[in-house]
Amino acid sequence: MAIVEHMGKKFEVDEDGFLANLDDWGPEWVDYVKTQEGITELTEDHWKVINMLQDYFKKNGIAPMVRILSKVTGFKLKYIYELFPSGPGKGACKMAGLPKPTGCV
Amino acid sequence: MSLPKPEELARVNYQPPARGWMEVKPDFRPGTYCNAASPKWLEWIDYPYPRQWSVAEEDWQLPENWKEIVLEGMEDRLARFRSLKLFFDICVRCGACADKCHFFLGTGDPKNMPVLRAELLRSVYKRYFTRIGKALGELVGARDLDEKVIKEWFFYLYQCTICRRCSLFCPYGIDMAEMTLLGREMLASIGINIDWAMASVAQCYDKGSHIGATPQAFKDMIDFLAEENERITGIKTPVSYNRKGAEILFVTPSGDYFADPGTFTLMGYLLLFTYLDLDWTFSTYAAEGGNFGWFVSHEMGKRLNAKIYHEAERLKVKWILGGECGHMWRVCNQYMPTWFGQVPSFLEVPVSPVTGTVFENARVHKMVHISEFTADLLRHNKLKLDPQRNAHIKLTFHDSCNTSRGMGIFEEPRYIIQHVLPEGHFFEMPPNTIREKTFCCGSSSGINANENMELRMQGGFPRANAVRYVHERYGVNHLGCICALDRATLPTLLQYWVPEVEVTGITELVGNALVFEGEIERTTDLRDRDLVGVGEQEGGEEEE
Numbered sequence: 001m002a003i004v005e006h007m008g009k010k011f012e013v014d015e016d017g018f019l020a021n022l023d024d025w026g027p028e029w030v031d032y033v034k035t036q037e038g039i040t041e042l043t044e045d046h047w048k049v050i051n052m053l054q055d056y057f058k059k060n061g062i063a064p065m066v067r068i069l070s071k072v073t074g075f076k077l078k079y080i081y082e083l084f085p086s087g088p089g090k091g092a093c094k095m096a097g098l099p100k101p102t103g104c105v
Numbered sequence: 106m107s108l109p110k111p112e113e114l115a116r117v118n119y120q121p122p123a124r125g126w127m128e129v130k131p132d133f134r135p136g137t138y139c140n141a142a143s144p145k146w147l148e149w150i151d152y153p154y155p156r157q158w159s160v161a162e163e164d165w166q167l168p169e170n171w172k173e174i175v176l177e178g179m180e181d182r183l184a185r186f187r188s189l190k191l192f193f194d195i196c197v198r199c200g201a202c203a204d205k206c207h208f209f210l211g212t213g214d215p216k217n218m219p220v221l222r223a224e225l226l227r228s229v230y231k232r233y234f235t236r237i238g239k240a241l242g243e244l245v246g247a248r249d250l251d252e253k254v255i256k257e258w259f260f261y262l263y264q265c266t267i268c269r270r271c272s273l274f275c276p277y278g279i280d281m282a283e284m285t286l287l288g289r290e291m292l293a294s295i296g297i298n299i300d301w302a303m304a305s306v307a308q309c310y311d312k313g314s315h316i317g318a319t320p321q322a323f324k325d326m327i328d329f330l331a332e333e334n335e336r337i338t339g340i341k342t343p344v345s346y347n348r349k350g351a352e353i354l355f356v357t358p359s360g361d362y363f364a365d366p367g368t369f370t371l372m373g374y375l376l377l378f379t380y381l382d383l384d385w386t387f388s389t390y391a392a393e394g395g396n397f398g399w400f401v402s403h404e405m406g407k408r409l410n411a412k413i414y415h416e417a418e419r420l421k422v423k424w425i426l427g428g429e430c431g432h433m434w435r436v437c438n439q440y441m442p443t444w445f446g447q448v449p450s451f452l453e454v455p456v457s458p459v460t461g462t463v464f465e466n467a468r469v470h471k472m473v474h475i476s477e478f479t480a481d482l483l484r485h486n487k488l489k490l491d492p493q494r495n496a497h498i499k500l501t502f503h504d505s506c507n508t509s510r511g512m513g514i515f516e517e518p519r520y521i522i523q524h525v526l527p528e529g530h531f532f533e534m535p536p537n538t539i540r541e542k543t544f545c546c547g548s549s550s551g552i553n554a555n556e557n558m559e560l561r562m563q564g565g566f567p568r569a570n571a572v573r574y575v576h577e578r579y580g581v582n583h584l585g586c587i588c589a590l591d592r593a594t595l596p597t598l599l600q601y602w603v604p605e606v607e608v609t610g611i612t613e614l615v616g617n618a619l620v621f622e623g624e625i626e627r628t629t630d631l632r633d634r635d636l637v638g639v640g641e642q643e644g645g646e647e648e649e
Contacts, residue, residue, distance in 0.1 A: 015140040015159075015300065016555060060322035061312070065363050068329050090555070102305040103315025104360030104367070104395055104553070104593040 006032035025097030131260035136559030139299035146307035154296025202271035211563035219271035268506035268545035302551030320389035339625030342375035351386035357428025360589035370610030391416035400551035424455035431505035431588030504543035505588035548594035569602035
């Protein structure tokens with residue numbers, strides 16, 4: 001596992017740069033991924049996506065299917081890509097501190 | 106990491122290096138290999154030598170006695186698998202396989218010629234297990250086992266997707282897939298694994314599916330898709346979970362209920378079962394049809410597969426119906442009966458409750474593929490279909506390696522396609538790229554990761570090239586398939602090579618076309634895309 005440091009905090013990440021422990025998640029991590037993803041400013045809509053992902057993960061143990069994310073937030077997939085240019089899986093889940101998806105995906 | 110542009114990647118250099126193959130070592134460029142498995146996953150499944158290591162670093166931190174372990178492992182496998190010894194001994198280097206591999210065609214690397222890929226293992230076999238190799242060494246193609254050989258095995262055994270296209274052209278029928286799998290087992294025995302495969306394996310062993318879905322997540326996703334069905338068709342598609350005494354256990358790959366476009370195929374299954382009023386149930390534990398374990402070792406394949414029969418027994422079903430999955434069927438048809446010793450006595454020979462057809466081909470393992478099941482329904486004229494609802498689709502069909510070469514399902518999906526599409530909407534790719542000669546998606550066998558994207562695009566190039574041909578010639582805009590790994594990997598592949606073509610499962614098309622009593626007027630397909638010519642079609646029907 002690699003360690004990244006941002007705003008004075010250290011984070012353990014996997015080889016794809018996903019956070020190893022959700023417990024380490026916090027504003028410093030969000031800011032780190034924001035820089036990585038090239039997002040200029042976090043809006044209310046970004047947070048709506050992040051909060052939904054975290055709530056779903058805590059309840060269900062995995063990230064939601066993209067179509068469920070889209071339905072709950074009311075955002076079309078295209079708009080989610082505008083918010084998170086590398087997509088809901090790689091961008092939004094990473095920022096929310098969720099692990100990367102596995103299997104036939 | 107940046108992916109080269111398609112026109113750059115398409116310029117494949119087939120000029121072999123000037124030096125002999127033993128002297129040339131793999132070039133571990135980012136984009137061409139998968140990351141090492143995190144120790145966490147190996148610990149979850151009690152696999153040997155979990156440790157933090159990196160492919161990019163010089164020291165792979167092999168266990169001290171690694172050489173002994175590998176050679177003992179090879180000896181053991183030579184004794185248990187007569188096929189392996191035969192494949193080592195029998196090859197005459199005729200080269201018929203050489204240009205049949207999608208990875209060779211896509212990379213131009215001579216070690217991706219199956220004949221040479223096998224030689225990477227065979228040379229070690231010769232050195233330690235044949236008299237002539239022990240005596241004459243390199244002169245007869247034998248070589249010492251050292252760490253560089255291990256690295257080479259890792260590089261090229263994970264550039265083989267065990268698709269067996271080469272085996273089809275081999276005059277001796279040498280099965281490269283079997284050699285690759287046994288080679289991967291030997292690598293695993295010294296803790297050399299890839300993260301993408303092992304993460305999926307560990308999740309599946311722990312929770313029942315490669316995506317690691319908990320029972321509540323499984324139910325939540327499928328309930329959502331049932332609601333989507335009702336929104337679009339007006340038809341409620343009820344789902345049973347863990348219902349004891351159901352006639353049929355339905356098992357499908359997790360890609361179908363988690364990732365688009367597989368989710369639309371799952372909606373199709375639910376519509377079909379509702380239409381037939383089938384007595385069926387899901388199991389929230391046997392929640393995975395696929396089997397990444399088989400990509401790692403026979404033992405792990407068996408471990409992950411066991412839950413299917415286990416759940417069938419617990420739920421007291423009569424037989425098992427399986428969704429659109431590729432390698433699931435290779436495992437079920439060709440391994441399950443051997444792994445579990447005998448025919449499970451609690452299951453019955455599958456009989457379609459709708460047509461009365463006895464699925465003789467499933468007499469041993471008691472599992473029927475959804476395409477076989479649906480084709481039989483159509484043959485008995487049991488489904489009312491409106492093919493015009495798929496009129497926006499011009500389709501070609503990708504035979505998944507495992508369902509085609511692995512079990513001979515060629516006609517069933519095509520028969521379904523004929524019924525659910527309007528006439529003249531189906532176009533075959535060139536004959537040497539379909540049916541038993543089909544080209545692999547390029548990312549199967551557990552290498553559908555992100556970090557090896559350049560390799561995936563190279564390996565999938567021959568398939569994509571054939572898709573491009575029918576797209577340009579006939580205006581094909583959809584690629585159909587009956588495999589969830591295909592539905593995961595082909596959209597990425599086509600986005601790169603032929604972005605005009607989308608990927609669809611076949612049962613999704615069935616779901617589009619099924620005509621229910623009491624349905625609402627269908628204005629879109631299951632993906633919420635507008636149907637073409639709905640008004641005209643209705644007018645035409647009234648005249649009859």
